[in-house]
Amino acid sequence: MTIQRELPVELSEGVCQKCGDKREVFNLSGFLYGERLLLTEDGQCYVYLNCLDDTAFDEINQILKSIIVDRKMSHDQETEYFYKIFGSTCDFVNKAKIDATRTKVSCLSCGSDEISVNEKFPPDVIRVTLPVITHSAWDSMDEQMKKRIIINEFKERCAISS
Numbered sequence: 253m254t255i256q257r258e259l260p261v262e263l264s265e266g267v268c269q270k271c272g273d274k275r276e277v278f279n280l281s282g283f284l285y286g287e288r289l290l291l292t293e294d295g296q297c298y299v300y301l302n303c304l305d306d307t308a309f310d311e312i313n314q315i316l317k318s319i320i321v322d323r324k325m326s327h328d329q330e331t332e333y334f335y336k337i338f339g340s341t342c343d344f345v346n347k348a349k350i351d352a353t354r355t356k357v358s359c360l361s362c363g364s365d366e367i368s369v370n371e372k373f374p375p376d377v378i379r380v381t382l383p384v385i386t387h388s389a390w391d392s393m394d395e396q397m398k399k400r401i402i403i404n405e406f407k408e409r410c411a412i413s414s
């Protein structure tokens with residue numbers, strides 16, 4: 253079951269540089285601490301994340317910390333790694349994986365991510381209904397499985413030389 257949430261967003265118009273098609277580009281409006289808009293891996297869909305309400309956030313953080321405990325890492329780097337692995341714990345949205353590091357939307361017609369955004373000032377604020385990040389598949393796993401997923405994702409996405 254997909255949970256959805258209605259929220260205000262700043263609306264901009266994005267124009268695909270490849271095919272000329274237009275799509276809506278959102279930014280959170282008047283957002284609170286801990287709120288983010290994430291994207292699916294293919295850049296097609298926005299998904300809402302509230303870090304403070306998220307059921308798996310602390311758990312993922314703890315597993316990550318246990319993996320990197322011996323490495324000297326800045327807080328920023330830790331955060332970067334966190335978001336690189338975060339998507340692997342989220343349920344798919346529209347059959348796509350979540351990529352919490354992706355910032356650019358893609359064209360809904362041709363898939364290109366060369367989208368130029370015309371920002372308005374002041375921006376138009378509209379209310380949209382977006383899927384909320386959930387972790388039901390993740391929640392059904394045992395500790396070991398969770399740890400294995402995080403370790404695999406860490407190896408794959410957080411290129412570390414040491």
Ligand SMILES: [Zn+2]
Nearest residue numbers: 268271359362
């Ligand atoms: Zn296009």
